Amino acid sequence: MQKLKQILAQKAKELCLKYKLEKVYFTQILGKRSHFLAGYGQESFVRPKKITLSDQLAVFIEGELTPAQNTSLKQELIPFAQKIKEGLL
Amino acid sequence: MLTKEEQLWRKQRLEQIKKWEQHCPWEDFIDDEKILHLLEAKKQPDKKEVLAIIEKAKENASTGAMLSPEDVATLANTTDPELWEAIFETAYWIKNKVYGNRIVLFSPLYISSPCVNNCAYCGFRQSNEAVITKTLSMEELEEEIKVLTDMGQKRLIVVYGEHPQSDCKFMCKSIEKIYSIKNGKGEIRRVNVNAAPLFVDEYKEIKNVGIGTYQVFQETYHHPTYKKMHPANTLKGQYKWRQFALHRALEAGIDDVAIGVLFGLYDWRFELLGLLYHALSLEKEFGVGPHTISYPRLEQAVNTPLTVNSPYLVSDEDFKKLVAIIRLMCPYTGSILTAREAPALRDELIKKGGVSQMDAGTRIAVGGYTEMQKKHIPDKQQFMIQDTRSLDEFIYDLCKQGYLPSFCTACYREGRTGDNFMPLAKHATVKNFCIGNGILTFKEYLLDYASPKVKEIGEKQVIPNYLKWLETNIPKAAKQVKLLLQMEEQGKRDQHL
Numbered sequence: 413m414q415k416l417k418q419i420l421a422q423k424a425k426e427l428c429l430k431y432k433l434e435k436v437y438f439t440q441i442l443g444k445r446s447h448f449l450a451g452y453g454q455e456s457f458v459r460p461k462k463i464t465l466s467d468q469l470a471v472f473i474e475g476e477l478t479p480a481q482n483t484s485l486k487q488e489l490i491p492f493a494q495k496i497k498e499g500l501l
Numbered sequence: 502m503l504t505k506e507e508q509l510w511r512k513q514r515l516e517q518i519k520k521w522e523q524h525c526p527w528e529d530f531i532d533d534e535k536i537l538h539l540l541e542a543k544k545q546p547d548k549k550e551v552l553a554i555i556e557k558a559k560e561n562a563s564t565g566a567m568l569s570p571e572d573v574a575t576l577a578n579t580t581d582p583e584l585w586e587a588i589f590e591t592a593y594w595i596k597n598k599v600y601g602n603r604i605v606l607f608s609p610l611y612i613s614s615p616c617v618n619n620c621a622y623c624g625f626r627q628s629n630e631a632v633i634t635k636t637l638s639m640e641e642l643e644e645e646i647k648v649l650t651d652m653g654q655k656r657l658i659v660v661y662g663e664h665p666q667s668d669c670k671f672m673c674k675s676i677e678k679i680y681s682i683k684n685g686k687g688e689i690r691r692v693n694v695n696a697a698p699l700f701v702d703e704y705k706e707i708k709n710v711g712i713g714t715y716q717v718f719q720e721t722y723h724h725p726t727y728k729k730m731h732p733a734n735t736l737k738g739q740y741k742w743r744q745f746a747l748h749r750a751l752e753a754g755i756d757d758v759a760i761g762v763l764f765g766l767y768d769w770r771f772e773l774l775g776l777l778y779h780a781l782s783l784e785k786e787f788g789v790g791p792h793t794i795s796y797p798r799l800e801q802a803v804n805t806p807l808t809v810n811s812p813y814l815v816s817d818e819d820f821k822k823l824v825a826i827i828r829l830m831c832p833y834t835g836s837i838l839t840a841r842e843a844p845a846l847r848d849e850l851i852k853k854g855g856v857s858q859m860d861a862g863t864r865i866a867v868g869g870y871t872e873m874q875k876k877h878i879p880d881k882q883q884f885m886i887q888d889t890r891s892l893d894e895f896i897y898d899l900c901k902q903g904y905l906p907s908f909c910t911a912c913y914r915e916g917r918t919g920d921n922f923m924p925l926a927k928h929a930t931v932k933n934f935c936i937g938n939g940i941l942t943f944k945e946y947l948l949d950y951a952s953p954k955v956k957e958i959g960e961k962q963v964i965p966n967y968l969k970w971l972e973t974n975i976p977k978a979a980k981q982v983k984l985l986l987q988m989e990e991q992g993k994r995d996q997h998l
Contacts, residue, residue, distance in 0.1 A: 458981050
């Protein structure tokens with residue numbers, strides 16, 4: 413779990429810097445609970461955008477994204493989440 | 502009298518617990534002698550010292566630091582009424598600094614009362630034949646949830662006895678059932694759990710059904726009293742097993758845990774230090790302190806003489822003091838005041854104790870919400886409750902005093918849990934979410950459940966006041982909340998930050 417959290421924290425940092433986002437964090441989906449795993453950035457106190465990446469993993473994003481950036485981010489994250497699921501990372 | 506099956510279940514579990522205790526990886530963090538010595542050493546506190554601790558507590562509200570055991574012993578021994586007024590004011594100030602002027606509302610839901618333990622103070626102890634115990638069927642549970650959601654409740658603390666009928670599998674099943682129920686626009690969005698200590702693998706199962714917080718109260722931290730209250734051959738008789746219940750929960754990945762004491766079993770000053778040492782141990786081992794602290798006071802229970810003749814019963818005056826000290830001691834934690842206490846005292850303690858969460862419309866008999874129309878049912882209850890105001894009446898009283906009633910359950914559904922929640926509470930910024938989400942959930946209540954008088958005060962005074970606060974402090978969030986309020990008016994629900 414610790415290694416997974418490190419990978420997710422690193423990814424969150426990469427995304428924050430690449431897309432100039434205020435905060436990015438990953439959570440484990442447990443029924444209604446989004447269980448925090450790891451993240452990066454500063455809290456902006458607005459509703460984060462949730463992207464469900466798999467049945468167990470979601471990412472929350474705070475900050476503005478253009479539609480093109482949104483697509484690019486999803487394209488980047490879906491294979492990443494797949495690798496996480498398969499335990500390849 | 503336990504059946505053979507119950508005895509066997511208890512025996513097998515006790516063996517496993519004792520085995521765990523033999524290999525417990527943590528050191529007992531309660532040194533009775535040290536605490537007693539500390540309380541003695543700080544018997545006559547110096548005024549300057551008390552004032553300095555008050556200042557330190559204020560500073561801690563923005564850093565998340567806790568007071569030291571010496572500080573807490575000093576406050577607990579303070580007698581000067583002027584200093585107490587300063588402590589009460591500070592408790593209120595800290596609560597507002599961290600959480601804002603909102604009060605989070607919840608309901609306790611007793612799902613099962615049969616218990617294999619025999620605790621001297623508990624109406625549900627297995628030898629108490631004057632109380633009728635019961636475990637809800639899934640159908641009965643659904644009925645209870647319908648009543649609760651019809652009232653407007655969104656968050657629960659579910660309570661289980663320690664018994665084979667209400668084991669970990671049953672707990673998971675009942676929590677999943679609760680989450681699955683939709684009742685018109687109503688639903689339960691957060692289920693917190695108050696139950697017996699579990700093994701790590703069991704906690705993992707509970708975690709997977711998406712609970713909010715897991716509560717285990719030590720009841721008393723004082724070893725000899727613990728031993729006296731909890732017979733040795735029972736599961737609850739194992740001090741260390743219970744002391745590290747939440748360490749195991751955190752080990753299992755449940756990162757919102759809650760501690761508490763049953764005040765009245767031993768000296769309240771000692772117990773305050775017990776709570777502090779518990780919080781410090783959680784911080785030290787896991788970097789996450791208690792999500793909430795509860796401080797139920799021993800209340801009269803049927804055929805349970807200790808509840809009226811304990812030499813350590815806490816007076817109202819001392820109770821106010823201990824609630825305020827908890828706020829100063831651990832500024833970031835949620836502080837839960839229940840309907841065990843009388844309405845006037847509860848109202849006073851919001852101001853003097855820095856309370857942040859309260860229940861209302863409470864029934865504590867198993868199946869009690871479906872029997873709402875009837876009076877309280879003493880022979881089915883663990884103890885008696887004193888605040889019998891309905892949820893709507895309670896909310897009206899909060900509104901009259903200018904508080905924001907909140908049904909917020911946003912944090913744990915937006916990933917603000919554990920390491921992501923604690924910095925918000927520790928740096929006193931969580932209110933930036935609390936106020937917006939309080940407004941949104943209160944608006945839902947006004948739209949769907951409120952009486953005309955609550956609607957009137959809510960729409961005309963409470964919501965505008967808190968929107969103004971948000972506009973001044975977090976304009977971006979205020980803009981978002983206004984949009985979400987419009988969506989609620991158009992029929993959308995569960996809007997939150």
